[in-house]
Amino acid sequence: MTLLITVFAAVIATVLWYTRKNDNLGLGILCFMYWGASLMWLVDAIFEYVELQEEYFTPALEDMINDTFLGLSVVALGLVVWVVKLLITDPRGVVRRSLSSRTAR
């Protein structure tokens, strides 16, 4: 479930990066983070499948809920990292303009 949620997040981030490349939102970091994690969890899933065989596809409900929460938390963490980087690098100068206009008053 974590892998699935991360893959969806990676695909959405990539589509947003492709369509909004000129908006200078630094979406590349999200793509790299989610794709990197997806690839790593894919390997984890393959090893787990080799160990569990068919059982891998029939997880317990409790495990599924836990994995879903984990997947959503991972996506949220990635978004937080992206927002923090966006505000620090401030590619459009929004934060700088906002701070300078407040100090001028």
Place this chain on the structure above:
Amino acid sequence: MACFTATVAEAVVVKVIEKVEEKKELKVAEGSKHVEESARIPFSRKLKWLTSLLIGGSFLLAFEHVWHGEVVPWFPFLTAMNNPDDAAEMFHEIATVGVCMAVLVTLVWVGMCIAADAIVKRSAQETEQDHAA
């Protein structure tokens, strides 16, 4: 258990190579008198993609390990290190799962580099054809 440490180790090595390569490319660019617009992606930029994949992925994987209580904020940071049997299992996992993760990410990166070079080459050829026409 701690499979992400293999990718973190690779990320550190690649980051060092990236910085060295960046310096080299800067020296070459300063040394050449004629500034030409080349149709090549600098190797340091490609290495940056690999570091981003490795660091980003490892960061989220590390979070998963914290979630499962396998990584803690106090020494020795990995709970498996408290028990020799668990430690042996952890090292085995790093050597198998962790190394496979690093290999897969690197292979995907190689594919990305080949595709990116092909796209840049194609667009350069199209520009040349437009100029010729």
